[in-house]
Amino acid sequence: MKMVEINLHKEHLFLQTEDIDEESITCFILTGRVNIINSNCVIIKSPEQIVIIDPGGLQSQAEYIEEIIGHYNYNNSPVYVLLTHCHIDHSYNLFRLFQQKKIKFKTIMNQVCADIFAVVINRNVLLEDFLDFKIPSYIPDIILPDISEISGSGLNVEIDICCSNNQLIYKKTSVLKEIEISSYQLIVGDIVIECLSTPGHSPDSTCFRVENVLITGDILFAANMGIAGTIGWSLKDLKHSVWALFNYLLQEEFIDAIVSGHGPIINKTQALSIIEKKISYLKILKILN
Ligand SMILES: [Zn+2]
DSSP states (O other): OOOOEEEEEETTOOOOGGGOOTTSOEEEEEEOSOBTTBOOEEEEEOSSOEEEEOOOSOHHHHHHHHHHHHHHOTTOOOEEEEOSOOOHHHHTHHHHHHHOSSSOEEEEEEHHHHHHHTTSSOGGGGOHHHHTOOOOOOOOSEEEOOGGGSSOOSSOEEEEOSOTTSOEEEEEEEEETTTTEEEEEEEETTEEEEEEEOOSSSTTOEEEEETTEEEEETGGGTTOHHHHOSSSOOHHHHHHHHHHHHHHHHHOTTOOEEEESSSOOBOHHHHHHHHHHHHHHHHHTTSOO
C-alpha cells in the first residue's frame, strides 16, 4: 500500500514548495476553524494530475486553492473537482474557481448531485437560503452513472466515461454485503479514488478514499438533522450509511487519516469512536434497531 504524504495547511499559511516530492501522491488538506460557510478541502496532487475534493465556500480558501494549483499544475491539464455532497459550504467555491481563466476545471458528480445542481431536485437541498448564497443552475462535465443501473453484478466492471483522452475510468468494484452500500473506483490519470456511496446527510453524499486517507464529508455530523438541514436528509439512508462507514473502517486496516467536512483531521480510532456515538444516538432515537 502506497502511503500518501499528507501536508496540513491552515488557511492563509503559505506553501513550502521545497517540501513536496514531485514523484509521489500528495494530499494538501486545507482545514480552518469550523465554519458553517466553509468546509475542509483536499487537493490531491500526483505526477500527472490534480484532483480537488470539496473546494469549500470561503473566498480566501478559493484563492489558496488557486495558489496551490498554480504551483503544481505543471502540464496545464484539467483539474478535476469532486464533491462529497452538494451543500453550499462544500461547493460554492466551484463557481469562484470557474471565474478565473488560467486553470481549466472539470467537475465530476454522481447523478443525484448533478440533478440537484440542475434543479431537477429541490434546490433547497443546497442550503442556499440558510447560508444566503445563490448559485446558478449548473451541469457538471462528467456524470457518474448510477451503479445500480450497471448491467452485471460481478466485480471490476470497467466503464469508460466520456473523456476523450481516457484519463477517467469508472469501475464497479464491490458491494458491501451486510449493509448493501455500493463502492466504486474512479481512476483519474494516475490517481485511484475509491468512492463509497453514503447518502443520509444529503441524498448525494459520498466518501472518498485515496490510498490511506479517507475523506468523509459530513457523514460524521449526519445524526444531527439541524446541521444537515431538513430537506434531503434521510433517516433510512443514514441508517445504512453510518453502519457502512463503521464496518468499512473496521475492515480497511490501512486507513490512518480521516478528513471530515469540518474540523481537525482524526485517526481511525477517533473516527470509530465518533461513529459509535452516532450509532448510540440513533438507537436512543429508535432510528436504528
Ligand atoms: Zn453538509
